[in-house]
Amino acid sequence: MQSAPGASVIAKVGLVLRTIGTTDTAGATTSAVARETGLPRPTTHRLLTDLADQGFVDRNADTGRWHLGPELYLLGTVAAARYDVTGDVRDVLADLAEQTGESAYFSVLRGRETVCLAECEGSFPLRSHVLYEGIRFPLGVASAGLALLAHLPGIEAHDYIAATDLTTRWGKAHSRNALRSRVSATLERGYAVNPGLLVEGSWGLAAVVFDHAGRPRSALTLTGVRSRFTDERIPTLGRMLLDRAHLLSRRG
Numbered sequence: 001m002q003s004a005p006g007a008s009v010i011a012k013v014g015l016v017l018r019t020i021g022t023t024d025t026a027g028a029t030t031s032a033v034a035r036e037t038g039l040p041r042p043t044t045h046r047l048l049t050d051l052a053d054q055g056f057v058d059r060n061a062d063t064g065r066w067h068l069g070p071e072l073y074l075l076g077t078v079a080a081a082r083y084d085v086t087g088d089v090r091d092v093l094a095d096l097a098e099q100t101g102e103s104a105y106f107s108v109l110r111g112r113e114t115v116c117l118a119e120c121e122g123s124f125p126l127r128s129h130v131l132y133e134g135i136r137f138p139l140g141v142a143s144a145g146l147a148l149l150a151h152l153p154g155i156e157a158h159d160y161i162a163a164t165d166l167t168t169r170w171g172k173a174h175s176r177n178a179l180r181s182r183v184s185a186t187l188e189r190g191y192a193v194n195p196g197l198l199v200e201g202s203w204g205l206a207a208v209v210f211d212h213a214g215r216p217r218s219a220l221t222l223t224g225v226r227s228r229f230t231d232e233r234i235p236t237l238g239r240m241l242l243d244r245a246h247l248l249s250r251r252g
Helices: 009-021 030-037 041-053 070-083 090-100 142-150 154-163 176-189 234-251
Strands: 057-059 066-068 103-110 113-120 136-138 192-195 202-210 216-225
Touching (some): 009 066, 041 057, 090 216, 142 154, 142 192, 202 234, 216 234
Antiparallel strands (some): 103 113, 202 216
16 A cells, blocks of 8 residues: 555545554554555654544554554444444355365455455464455455456456556566466456465465445455365365355345
């Protein structure tokens, strides 16, 4: 997430908050927030200090790391009554985790990013820890982002790939040609496969949930270690994801 040139103060604040929100419980240093947002460090520090005064962020006195603050929690509890979309999916995630032993996740499409909103850990003792609630990825990165990108209307997917450089942050495996190839493979299979492109040995599969108009709105994901995602087992896991995704699509 990088600040656009000439971005407003509100846009910068939103970027800072989203950056901190992707750090799970670890928090982020001022320097890390500045690096991720592309903002000058003095600007970042000033924004964080002002946000802390309002209770929107909180700084750990021992580590110096910033976390989302209590005021956001209070606002979030109010907003949840209107925007919470996880109620219908938690039973589906629990079923996927129980049936497969892998960890299951639910991510939504937000602009040109995916945001993980819910998870259910599987019973298998070795787990992938790439995904967690609150983490964001650009479209085309991670299995949910690949699945959603592949199912955008053709011109939207084409324009996004043409205008977006993912290699600087995510490596050569996310070049435009590689992304186009994975999009084609995803459409052919019906579900996306991430063969350890983010963390070596950590695999993921994802299937898209559609809204009433037939547009992709969210995705179900299964993640695990490579030894669990064999060539023989992947089609079975993919069909399970597609079945549950179709169920959620019918629920609307």
